[in-house]
Amino acid sequence: MASRALLWHACRGLPIPDLEKIALDYIVPCLHDIGFCYLDNFLGEVVGDCVLERVKQMHYSGELQDGQLAGQRHGIARRHLRGDQIKWIGGTEEGCEAINFLLSLIDRLVMYCGTRLGNYYVKERSKAMVACYPGNGTGYVRHVDNPNGDGRCITCIYYLNKNWDSKLHGGILRIFPEGKSYVADVEPIFDRLLFFWSDRRNPHEVQPSYATRYAMTVWYFDAEERAEAKKKFRNLTDAGKREAPLNED
Incomplete structure (x- = not known):
């Protein structure tokens, strides 16, 4: 994987970013201070375009399915929510090289953040969830990713959204930081990478x-919370099919 990463950056004609410096000097302090942060121009135009085109292919070919709410049964989608x-x-599928590079x-x-994330020990993640809101006023009501x-x-x-104008297009991710008097609005602009705590500290909506x-x-x-959760919640057994180890190359 490391050689592929070098190839992508060689194609861009740019130096490989100092990911360790970004993680330690920016991501870690921001997560601890305000609970979220984002990086703009993360991949650059060329590689970002490759990711976008692959996502568009999935959309146009009908590969995307309605997102489900936590705890839903029988596949019933509540589209107003x-x-x-x-x-x-996973990133290893045919034609997903740019996505795999992004994930790496x-x-x-995240690995460079390491033990500086508090008591967390991270050694795996989910697969990537490609998502499309098809317009027509679709969104996602206020929720917490990991409430339980x-x-x-x-x-x-x-x-992945070029020329996005939130005044015209809406689609803002609004975060409601726990215990704070303010909200944080994040525009979903092209090549922006956002991090935030998944638990009750960050209710949010699209x-x-x-x-x-x-x-x-x-x-x-x-690792510890995930292992305990798998013992408690039977529905996480199938969810294991959507997990992946971190790429340590």
């Missing part, structure tokens, strides 16, 4: 989108 269409991706960089950022201790500790979202809105999300697991 959650309006996205999704697909789980995010993995390295399922193991998710960090949510990471990569946005406001109604009036244009096609693409994003890719991965969740990083605390």
Whole structure:
């Protein structure tokens, strides 16, 4: 994987970013101070375009399915509560080289954060969830990713929307930091990478989108909490099919 990463950066003609410095000097302090942070121009135009085109292919070919609410049964989608269409991706599928590269960089950022994330020990994550809000006012009501201790500790979202104007298109991710008097609005602009705590510290919502809105999300697991959750919650047994070890190359 490391050689592939070098290849991508060689194609861009840019130096490989100092991921360790970004993790230790920016991501870790921001997570501890305010609970979230984001990086803009993360991959650059060329590689970001490769990710976007592959996601568009999935959308146009009908590979995405309606997202489900936690605890839903019988596959019933409540579109007024959650309006996205999704697909789980490992990154090793044919044509997903750019996605795999993106995931490897995010993995390295999280690994560099290491023990500085508090009591968390991260050694695996979910597969990537490709998501599309198809416009027409679709969104996702206020929720917490991990309200019940399922193991998710960090949510990471990569946005893929060029020329996005939130005044026209909506689609803002609004975070309601626990115990704070303010909200944080994150525009889903192209090549932006967002991190935030997955637990009750960060309730959030996707406001109604009036244009096609693409994003890719991965969740990083605390090893101990995830193991305990699998003992408690039977529904996490099948969810194991959507997990992946971190790429340590």
